Amino acid sequence: MGISVNIFPWICWCTWAARNQLVFENRTLNPDEVICNALRLAREWQEAQPRGQQSPHSLDINGTRTHNNTSTGLNTLYTNAAWRLEDKTAGCSWVLHNPRLEETRQGTSTVRFVASPLMAEALAVREALLQAKALHLTNICLKSDNQVLIKALSSKQHPVELYGINLDIENLSLSLRLFLLLMYLGA
Helix, strand or coil: CCCCCCCHHHHHHHHHHHHHHHHHHCCCCCHHHHHHHHHHHHHHHHHHCCCCCCCCEEEECCCCEEECCHHHCCEEEEEEEEEECCCCEEEEEEEEEECCCCEEEEEEEEECCCCCHHHHHHHHHHHHHHHHHHCCCCCEEEEECCHHHHHHHHHCCCCHHHHHHHHHHHHHHHHHCEEEEECCCCC
16 A cells, blocks of 8 residues: 655654654664655554544644644644753754645754653744744644643643643644644654
């Protein structure tokens, strides 16, 4: 069976995962391995989707189930973070794809004194949304591989350690019309 889903996010994800392996584990993957992993994950995702489903369901910031269609012109924002216990440092990244302009932007940052991997993921989302706001973008479809963070944002039951960061994300989402899409990506 061929792959009929967009492979771009899978390539971005696997490239970022390979970068993290290099930085944090001193392990190198060659480009062929990265692409093969991306194609394998895209195929697994496609096969895991119910038949006849055109696009994934998501939860908006109010917890309401919606049905996203990529042809609606939503800006898609992918975030990820890595956390190093030894020095409490987080590496945060984001990739923003604007389908109308066929444009992709990306960014990374390093943050010190981060308490946990969950906080690192939340900081990556906040930074990405700040960048989207600076670009005057609305209708953001946020895709994250962190189920705990997405559930916390969609339920507004903020863990104590994330309270301030999640409120920042919530306030940004009001101005950006943010949609949270649950997307679990495995390596």
